[in-house]
Amino acid sequence: MAAPLLTIDLDALASNWRTLARQMAGETGAVVKADAYGLGAAQVAPRLAREGARTFFVALAEEGAALRRILGEGPNICVFNGHMEGDAPLIRDARLVPMLNSIDQMVMHVEALPGHPFGIQLDSGMNRLGMEPAEWAALRDIATQQAPELIMSHLACADDPSHAMNAHQLRVFREMTDDIDAPRSLSATGGILLGPDYQFDVARPGIGLYGGLPFVDAVPVAHLDVPVIQVRDVAPGESVGYGNTWIAERPSRIATIAAGYADGLHRIMGPEAWVYAGESRCKVVGRVSMDLIGVDVTDAGTVPDTVEVLGRHQSIDTVADAAGTIGYEILTALGPRYRRRYVGS
Numbered sequence: 007m008a009a010p011l012l013t014i015d016l017d018a019l020a021s022n023w024r025t026l027a028r029q030m031a032g033e034t035g036a037v038v039k040a041d042a043y044g045l046g047a048a049q050v051a052p053r054l055a056r057e058g059a060r061t062f063f064v065a066l067a068e069e070g071a072a073l074r075r076i077l078g079e080g081p082n083i084c085v086f087n088g089h090m091e092g093d094a095p096l097i098r099d100a101r102l103v104p105m106l107n108s109i110d111q112m113v114m115h116v117e118a119l120p121g122h123p124f125g126i127q128l129d130s131g132m133n134r135l136g137m138e139p140a141e142w143a144a145l146r147d148i149a150t151q152q153a154p155e156l157i158m159s160h161l162a163c164a165d166d167p168s169h170a171m172n173a174h175q176l177r178v179f180r181e182m183t184d185d186i187d188a189p190r191s192l193s194a195t196g197g198i199l200l201g202p203d204y205q206f207d208v209a210r211p212g213i214g215l216y217g218g219l220p221f222v223d224a225v226p227v228a229h230l231d232v233p234v235i236q237v238r239d240v241a242p243g244e245s246v247g248y249g250n251t252w253i254a255e256r257p258s259r260i261a262t263i264a265a266g267y268a269d270g271l272h273r274i275m276g277p278e279a280w281v282y283a284g285e286s287r288c289k290v291v292g293r294v295s296m297d298l299i300g301v302d303v304t305d306a307g308t309v310p311d312t313v314e315v316l317g318r319h320q321s322i323d324t325v326a327d328a329a330g331t332i333g334y335e336i337l338t339a340l341g342p343r344y345r346r347r348y349v350g351s
């Protein structure tokens with residue numbers, strides 16, 4: 007079979023959740039938006055629920071409705087984008103908790119679904135989602151009378167513990183919420199690691215669960231093994247791939263592997279990327295094609311049937327560095343063409 011194999015280790019996922027949960031004074035939820043960062047909400051979310059996660063976060067009401075079918079009754083499902091036009095039936099039928107981002111969303115929600123639970127998202131400085139301090143000042147008495155399920159905000163720079171923005175946002179969030187009697191949430195993965203001041207009642211880790219930075223102690227969850235289709239000898243002066251961008255300087259052995267930019271291995275990573283043939287680190291050579299990549303296996307000895315792109319030797323963040331991006335984007339870009347295998351109990 008030529009399709010690359012994406013193995014998703016559910017035990018590693020569970021272990022990452024537990025490691026983060028142990029550092030939290032309050033409750034540890036789980037962010038499973040974008041199909042659990044591309045790894046499959048249908049497998050990821052039930053495993054995290056079994057581990058003890060009771061509050062799940064998604065971006066869209068549609069994702070929330072799908073997640074409710076996966077998880078059944080019980081867990082809370084919060085929707086970051088709040089209550090958008092047309093969402094009321096989904097929110098009602100799937101018993102979702104929209105995190106209301108504006109006065110307009112608040113009005114829409116209470117008119118469409120009076121008495122239906124909601125949360126509040128506040129903007130503490132990121133200027134992306136949530137009510138700003140002035141808006142919140144106008145609404146907070148009405149909102150708090152109706153007992154929001156959760157009041158949250160989001161940190162812009164939590165992956166950099168030394169960034170002054172963290173303390174600034176913490177101060178703003180406290181000013182906006184200190185005298186309110188509702189559960190609070192400020193931290194995603196990075197915020198949990200900033201320590202107890204940032205943790206509040208509920209944490210919202212995403213990337214750390216899936217094995218990515220800034221959670222340096224994360225165990226890898228995604229393993230990607232790509233079949234070698236052909237191996238050929240290339241003489242000095244010969245080129246490999248589109249545009250002749252790589253020219254052999256020595257007698258070389260080149261393996262052609264069965265994945266490319268259509269599988270989320272971005273074209274831009276070509277000049278910086280490596281894969282592993284067994285224990286040997288092998289350079290990607292030439293341009294990344296849609297379905298194929300050339301790899302220099304000259305020094306690898308016996309060429310294995312598959313090479314490792316993600317896994318024990320190489321993290322999502324290493325591959326992300328080669329593409330000038332972040333682990334989040336590598337995970338969510340992994341294409342639909344992989345064979346997927348879930349391991350772990």
Ligand SMILES: *Cc1c(COP(=O)(O)O)cnc(C)c1O
Pocket residue numbers: 037039086160193194195196210211212213214
């Ligand atoms: C995506 C997201 C998270 C999860 O962030 P990670 O950095 O992946 O842990 C938490 N909160 C909000 C509002 C988000 O958009």
